[in-house]
Every structure is written in structure tokens, then in C-alpha cells.
Amino acid sequence: MHFVYTVWMMVVGLWVANDASAKPDSWSEGQKAVGTSSMLTATEPFAVDIPTDVASLVTKPTAVYYFSPTCPHCQAVIGEIIELSVSFPDVQWVGVASAHSSPDMIEAFRQAYAVEFPIIHDAEGLFSQSVGARATPNVYVFSPVEMDSSDQVDTESQPTQEGFATVSLTDMYLPYARGYAGLFKLRNGDAANPFAHFQGYQGNRVCMSCHVEEGKSYLMTHHAQAYYTLYKVDKVDDPKCVSCHVVGMGEETGFQLGDHTSPLVGVGCESCHSASGGHDGEAVDAKESCVGCHDAEHSIHFSVEKGLPHIDHYMASGLTDEEIKARVEAIAEGTAEKPLLSFPKGETVGSERCLSCHENIHPKDPHRDSLHSLKRKERKDPACLECHSTPKEISTMVSKADHTVEHYWNKEGVGCESCHGAGGEHVANPSKENIVGLGDSCPVCVLESMCTSCHTPKWDPTWNLDERIKIYSQD
Ligand code: HEC
Ligand code: HEC
Ligand code: HEC
Ligand code: HEC
Ligand code: HEC
Ligand code: HEC
Ligand code: HEC
Numbered sequence: 001m002h003f004v005y006t007v008w009m010m011v012v013g014l015w016v017a018n019d020a021s022a023k024p025d026s027w028s029e030g031q032k033a034v035g036t037s038s039m040l041t042a043t044e045p046f047a048v049d050i051p052t053d054v055a056s057l058v059t060k061p062t063a064v065y066y067f068s069p070t071c072p073h074c075q076a077v078i079g080e081i082i083e084l085s086v087s088f089p090d091v092q093w094v095g096v097a098s099a100h101s102s103p104d105m106i107e108a109f110r111q112a113y114a115v116e117f118p119i120i121h122d123a124e125g126l127f128s129q130s131v132g133a134r135a136t137p138n139v140y141v142f143s144p145v146e147m148d149s150s151d152q153v154d155t156e157s158q159p160t161q162e163g164f165a166t167v168s169l170t171d172m173y174l175p176y177a178r179g180y181a182g183l184f185k186l187r188n189g190d191a192a193n194p195f196a197h198f199q200g201y202q203g204n205r206v207c208m209s210c211h212v213e214e215g216k217s218y219l220m221t222h223h224a225q226a227y228y229t230l231y232k233v234d235k236v237d238d239p240k241c242v243s244c245h246v247v248g249m250g251e252e253t254g255f256q257l258g259d260h261t262s263p264l265v266g267v268g269c270e271s272c273h274s275a276s277g278g279h280d281g282e283a284v285d286a287k288e289s290c291v292g293c294h295d296a297e298h299s300i301h302f303s304v305e306k307g308l309p310h311i312d313h314y315m316a317s318g319l320t321d322e323e324i325k326a327r328v329e330a331i332a333e334g335t336a337e338k339p340l341l342s343f344p345k346g347e348t349v350g351s352e353r354c355l356s357c358h359e360n361i362h363p364k365d366p367h368r369d370s371l372h373s374l375k376r377k378e379r380k381d382p383a384c385l386e387c388h389s390t391p392k393e394i395s396t397m398v399s400k401a402d403h404t405v406e407h408y409w410n411k412e413g414v415g416c417e418s419c420h421g422a423g424g425e426h427v428a429n430p431s432k433e434n435i436v437g438l439g440d441s442c443p444v445c446v447l448e449s450m451c452t453s454c455h456t457p458k459w460d461p462t463w464n465l466d467e468r469i470k471i472y473s474q475d
């Protein structure tokens with residue numbers, strides 16, 4: 001699945017981005033971002049010989065955008081690169097088009113994206129050989145060699161080849177992906193004042209480049225795939241849906257509707273930690289962010305205490321790459337557990353009691369007879385009862401694995417409390433506070449998941465929420 005691949009590459013990308021950085025000795029598993037400055041040194045600068053047509057343009061720190069005009073990823077990032085070239089004058093830009101390109105293609109690319117910086121055609125592939133480029137789009141940052149500096153580059157031992165000149169390679173992105181702009185500014189800006197350029201939303205990639213542990217764990221949460229969820233129900237372009245499934249929609253530097261490759265898709269770091277994660281001096285309490293999205297309509301009986309353990313920033317600690325990948329895939333496939341769907345704990349009382357007050361409710365409810373569909377023997381089989389009956393006590397809706405026949409009411413099909421939660425307290429003292437009323441629930445966000453915990457593809461291959469829900473909407 002393409003999406004899993006993308007998320008997985010972000011996991012790997014964390015390490016790619018960090019391989020290029022000199023990690024301090026003090027870095028250890030499970031620690032917060034220590035040694036900010038070390039993250040700002042992308043690589044120990046080292047000397048490379050590159051073709052003179054490129055080297056002659058390296059008159060100050062210069063970023064080389066190595067690309068192919070027809071490669072979709074190169075097209076996807078050029079907007080961000082142009083923006084960077086304008087907004088961050090500390091570094092100048094040069095394009096180098098790969099050997100595969102033709103002059104016509106390069107010209108078309110320049111015009112289509114209004115590229116103002118010079119583009120050189122690496123017709124012989126000499127540039128790509130000199131830096132060992134294997135793919136596009138890459139970005140390399142060079143500086144002129146400083147012969148007099150103390151960390152002087154040794155150019156004497158190997159005389160420079162004809163047609164080549166020595167420059168110092170100070171930073172690189174292999175490949176460059178959308179969302180690296182903030183990191184680029186951090187690494188190539190004022191080292192004494194690293195967050196000077198943090199204004200507005202940065203995107204997860206930037207945060208994860210320093211907060212590595214938090215990043216890995218984050219990718220194991222449902223939040224990381226919240227935009228993909230909208231793809232699955234074909235709602236990525238619906239403004240009513242997108243706002244809670246992305247970062248900062250409606251704000252100037254936030255997510256823009258329809259920008260499907262944006263680094264701000266999904267519920268990201270800055271959805272909870274605010275733009276720039278407080279590094280712009282405006283920190284917020286992340287625990288207060290939840291209810292902005294997990295409101296009564298979009299989460300059953302949500303509380304911060306219930307949610308926090310499932311977004312633990314260190315849950316990836318000690319896990320192998322394989323284990324992390326399996327979790328990422330399970331979320332994408334929809335097989336990962338959804339702990340928020342669980343009702344509050346409590347004992348059930350059975351539908352008879354409920355009907356004594358709510359006699360006319362859901363008159364066509366097909367669930368009441370669901371025990372009758374089972375044969376005598378099957379009525380003693382917890383593997384059938386878990387979907388055809390109501391548990392005597394509700395702890396969670398999802399993990400039913402340990403149940404025996406004793407856990408279920410033997411006269412009750414799928415009763416009221418399978419959908420509204422345990423009603424012991426409510427029966428004694430009826431109020432809206434002690435029962436899960438579903439009337440306000442967003443059908444796609446909450447009801448679909450609840451219904452499909454039983455209406456699985458195996459038992460209900462033609463499941464369709466809009467069709468099935470009708471019975472409940474009637475009065
Ligand atoms: C250049 C490295 C770097 C980047 C990039 C970065 N951070 Fe940080 N962040 C740090 C450091 C260092 C600290 C201080 C850690 C500490 O106190 O132990 C910190 C602290 C924090 C804290 C506060 C932790 C606390 O204990 O109060 C939060 C929240 C945070 N960062 C979120 C973010 C978010 C969100 C982003 C992306 C927009 C981000 N950071 C980007 C280095 C970075
Ligand atoms: C920007 C909106 C937003 C914010 C803020 C937010 N969430 Fe979520 N959350 C979502 C969305 C959307 C999903 C569903 C993701 C999916 O599966 O596609 C979700 C899913 C979850 C899930 C997993 C779903 C499940 O059924 O178990 C947990 C747990 C969770 N959120 C906890 C929290 C907590 C705790 C906070 C605050 C610290 C929080 N969320 C803040 C939007 C948000
Ligand atoms: C107010 C914020 C908000 C809005 C608006 C919103 N959602 Fe959600 N959505 C959430 C939250 C929070 C969850 C997680 C619910 C939970 O597990 O408790 C969620 C979960 C989902 C899920 C289930 C994910 C899963 O894996 O179980 C789907 C599907 C979904 N939303 C689609 C939509 C669609 C379609 C719309 C537009 C009609 C929409 N959302 C509008 C906040 C929102
Ligand atoms: C769903 C909301 C949510 C998301 C998404 C989220 N965080 Fe957090 N984060 C929190 C909460 C809640 C805390 C705990 C705050 C507290 O205890 O006061 C926290 C704590 C932190 C801290 C400080 C303590 C620690 O354990 O490290 C850092 C740093 C941090 N988050 C960075 C990040 C980064 C980086 C990302 C994205 C990769 C991210 N967070 C995504 C909610 C979130
Ligand atoms: C003694 C009478 C009585 C019994 C028994 C009873 N209810 Fe209620 N129920 C009420 C009343 C009254 C309300 C309206 C409360 C309000 O509006 O404040 C209500 C409201 C509800 C609501 C709507 C909550 C909302 O948010 O709108 C649901 C759902 C519900 N009951 C389900 C049940 C279930 C399930 C049972 C059985 C476990 C049950 N009721 C048993 C009297 C009862
Ligand atoms: C606890 C498991 C469970 C849950 C939760 C559940 N169902 Fe069912 N549902 C069943 C079973 C079992 C049957 C088969 C009943 C029978 O034996 O005749 C069924 C049958 C149905 C039927 C009639 C048969 C059909 O396919 O048309 C409809 C409609 C239906 N359910 C809708 C829903 C909706 C809507 C939801 C969510 C609001 C939901 N169900 C939640 C278990 C469940
Ligand atoms: C994961 C939930 C689940 C489990 C477990 C489950 N069922 Fe069902 N079953 C359903 C649902 C949902 C339906 C309704 C399908 C529909 O009508 O679309 C159903 C329908 C049926 C029907 C057809 C009812 C009718 O009138 O059409 C029979 C018979 C049945 N189940 C028997 C069993 C037996 C026997 C077992 C145990 C071996 C079992 N089920 C386990 C969810 C489940």
C-alpha cells in the first residue's frame with residue numbers, strides 16, 4: 001500500500017536525517033532532544049571536487065537542487081524550494097538537472113514553475129558522479145573552501161582534476177522532501193539563535209529531526225494516519241471533515257484544502273503543541289488541545305486520561321523496526337485497536353429494563369433477535385456470543401478474547417447496552433450524563449467504527465453505514 005510506504009519512509013527518514021548529523025555522545029534512547037546545536041550541524045563539512053560550471057557559482061553558501069524535470073517528486077518540492085530561495089537569502093540556489101534531462105525539458109520546467117535561479121544541465125553526469133547522487137530530488141549545500149580557517153580542507157594531497165574545483169559540502173538532503181524547509185533554515189541559519197526562523201507551522205519532519213523518540217512513537221498512533229483515513233472514505237476534499245484530520249487548517253501557515261502532499265496532513269505535533277511547538281516562545285498545554293477535536297460529537301465519552309496512554313511519546317522505545325512497521329501497517333489496514341471506542345466500565349442491566357421507560361425506541365431494531373439466529377450449541381459459544389449477545393459487564397468493546405459464556409446474558413441478543421454502554425447507574429437515576437447518547441455522534445467518525453466492530457467484512461461483506469443506520473434515525 002502506497003501510504004504505508006510513505007509513513008514507513010518517514011520512520012526511516014528520521015534516521016536518514018540523523019545519520020547526516022553528528023550525534024552527541026550523551027544521546028541515548030528515551031531522552032528528550034538534547035544538544036540542540038548538534039542537530040544543527042548537519043554534517044562535518046568535507047571537501048568535494050565538483051565540476052567547475054557548478055563550483056564557480058559557489059561564491060557563498062549555495063544550495064544545489066539536483067533534479068529531473070519530469071520526476072513527480074521533483075515537481076512536488078520545487079514550490080517549497082523556490083519559497084526557501086526567496087524567504088531565506090542566507091543561502092543562494094542553483095539547479096542541476098540530471099543527465100537524463102533534455103534542454104527542452106529543462107526549459108519547460110523553468111517556465112512552468114517560474115524558476116529564477118540558474119539551472120545547469122549535468123549532461124555528462126559529472127556532477128552526479130562527484131557527489132555520488134543516486135536519485136532525485138536531492139539538495140546539497142556547498143560553501144567556498146576557506147584555505148585559512150583552522151579546520152582547513154586538505155587539497156594538497158590530491159590535485160584537483162581538470163574541469164573540477166574543490167568546495168566544502170556542509171549539508172545534504174537525500175532525498176529532499178516537502179517539509180524540510182524549516183530544518184534547512186535551522187541548519188544553515190544562525191547557529192547561536194536556532195529558532196529565529198520558527199514562525200508558523202513547521203510540519204512533523206522538522207520536529208522529528210530533533211525529537212527522534214517522540215517522532216517514532218508518534219508514527220505509531222492513529223493521528224499520523226488521520227488524513228489517510230479521509231482518503232479511505234473519499235472525504236479529503238470536504239472542508240467539513242478535513243479540519244480535525246490535519247494541522248492548522250484555516251490559519252495562514254496551516255494546511256490548505258486540497259494540498260494532498262502537504263507536510264501538514266494528519267494530526268501532527270503542532271496540532272497539540274501549537275505552531276512551532278512553543279519554540280517561538282508561545283508554548284501551550286498540549287493536554288488542553290484534545291477536546292478541540294475529541295468533542296462529544298466525535299469521541300464517545302472522551303477524557304484526556306483515557307486518551308493519553310495511547311499517545312505515549314515513548315511507546316516505540318525498545319521496539320524493533322519490524323514491530324514499528326507492523327503497527328503502522330495495522331493502523332493503515334484498520335486492524336489496529338481503537339481504544340477510544342470503549343464505553344465507560346460498568347454492569348449492564350438488560351434491555352427489558354431500558355424498554356420500560358424507552359418503550360418506543362428503535363421499533364425496527366434487528367438486533368434484539370440476534371440470539372435466535374444461533375443454534376442451541378452456538379448459544380454457548382463465546383466466539384458467537386461476542387457479536388450476538390450483550391456482555392453482563394462492559395469493560396471494553398474491543399478485546400473480547402478472554403470471555404466465556406458466563407460473561408453474556410443468555411436471554412439477550414445485541415441489547416441496548418451494546419451500543420449505549422452499561423446502564424446500571426442510568427436506570428437508577430436517569431440522566432444524559434450516565435449513558436452514551438449517540439444522537440449527536442458524527443456517524444463516520446464514531447458510529448461506523450462501533451458498528452463495524454461486529455459488522456466485519458467476514459460477517460457483513462456488503463456493509464454500508466448510510467443504508468444500515470436508517471433504522472435508528474427513524475423516530
Ligand atoms: C533543533 C532541534 C529541535 C527542533 C527542530 C524542535 N525542537 Fe522541540 N525542543 C528541542 C530542545 C533541545 C528542547 C528542550 C528539551 C528539554 O528541555 O529537555 C525542546 C523542547 C520541546 C518541547 C517542550 C518539552 C518540555 O519538557 O516542556 C516541546 C513540546 C517541543 N520541543 C516540541 C517541538 C515541536 C512540536 C517541534 C516542531 C515544530 C520542535 N519541538 C522542534 C529541540 C528541537
Ligand atoms: C486536530 C484534532 C485532534 C487533536 C488536537 C487530538 N486528536 Fe486524537 N484523534 C483525532 C482524529 C481525527 C483521530 C482519528 C484518527 C484516525 O484514525 O484517522 C484521533 C484519534 C485518537 C486516538 C486513537 C483512536 C481510537 O479510537 O482509539 C487517540 C487515543 C487519541 N486520538 C487521543 C488524543 C489525545 C489524548 C489528544 C490530546 C492530547 C488528542 N487525541 C488530540 C484528532 C485529534
Ligand atoms: C471536530 C473534529 C472532527 C471533524 C470535523 C471530523 N472528524 Fe473524523 N474524527 C475525529 C476524531 C476525534 C476521531 C477519533 C474518534 C475516536 O476514536 O474517538 C475521528 C475519527 C474518524 C474516523 C474513524 C477512524 C478510525 O480509524 O476509526 C473516520 C472515518 C473519520 N473520522 C472521518 C471523518 C469524516 C468523513 C468527517 C466529515 C464528515 C470527519 N471525520 C470530521 C474528529 C473529527
Ligand atoms: C495528540 C496530541 C499530541 C501530539 C500529536 C504530539 N504530542 Fe507531544 N505531547 C503531548 C502531550 C499531552 C504531552 C505531555 C505534556 C505534559 O505532560 O504536560 C506531550 C509532551 C511532549 C514533549 C515533552 C515531554 C516528552 O515526553 O518528550 C515533547 C518534546 C513533545 N511532546 C514533542 C512532540 C513531537 C515532536 C510530536 C510530533 C512527532 C508530538 N509531540 C506530537 C501531546 C501531543
Ligand atoms: C426509569 C426510566 C429510564 C430507564 C429504566 C432508562 N432510561 Fe434512558 N433515559 C430516561 C430519561 C428520563 C432520559 C432523558 C434524560 C434527560 O433528558 O436528561 C433518558 C435518556 C436516555 C438516552 C439519551 C441520552 C442523550 O444523551 O440524549 C439514552 C441513549 C438512554 N436513555 C438509553 C437507555 C438505556 C440503554 C437504558 C437501559 C440500560 C435506559 N436508557 C433506561 C429514562 C430511563
Ligand atoms: C455487538 C455487535 C453488533 C454491533 C455493535 C452492531 N451490530 Fe448490527 N448486527 C449484529 C448482529 C449479530 C446482527 C444479526 C442479527 C440477526 O441475527 O438477525 C446484526 C444485524 C444488523 C442489521 C440487520 C441485518 C442487515 O444487515 O441489514 C442492521 C441493519 C444492523 N445490524 C445495523 C447496525 C448498525 C447501524 C450498527 C451501529 C450503530 C450496528 N448494527 C452495530 C451485531 C452488531
Ligand atoms: C464479529 C462479529 C460476529 C461474530 C463473531 C459472529 N457473528 Fe454471526 N453475524 C454477525 C453480523 C454482523 C451478522 C449480520 C449480517 C447481515 O445480516 O448483514 C451476523 C449474522 C449471522 C447469521 C445470519 C442471521 C440472519 O438472520 O441472517 C447467523 C446464522 C450467524 N450470524 C451465526 C453466527 C455463528 C454460528 C457464530 C459463531 C460461530 C457467529 N455468527 C459469530 C456478526 C458476527
Ligand code: HEC
Pocket residue numbers: 351354355358361362365367414415416417418419420437438439440447472473
Ligand atoms: C445497534 C446499536 C443500537 C442499539 C442496539 C440500540 N441503540 Fe439506541 N441509538 C443508536 C443510535 C445510532 C442512535 C442515534 C440515532 C440518531 O439520532 O441518529 C440511538 C439513539 C437512541 C436514543 C435517543 C438518543 C437521543 O439523543 O435522542 C435513545 C433514548 C436510545 N437510543 C435508547 C435505546 C434503547 C432503550 C435501546 C434498547 C432497546 C437501544 N437504544 C438500542 C444505536 C443503538
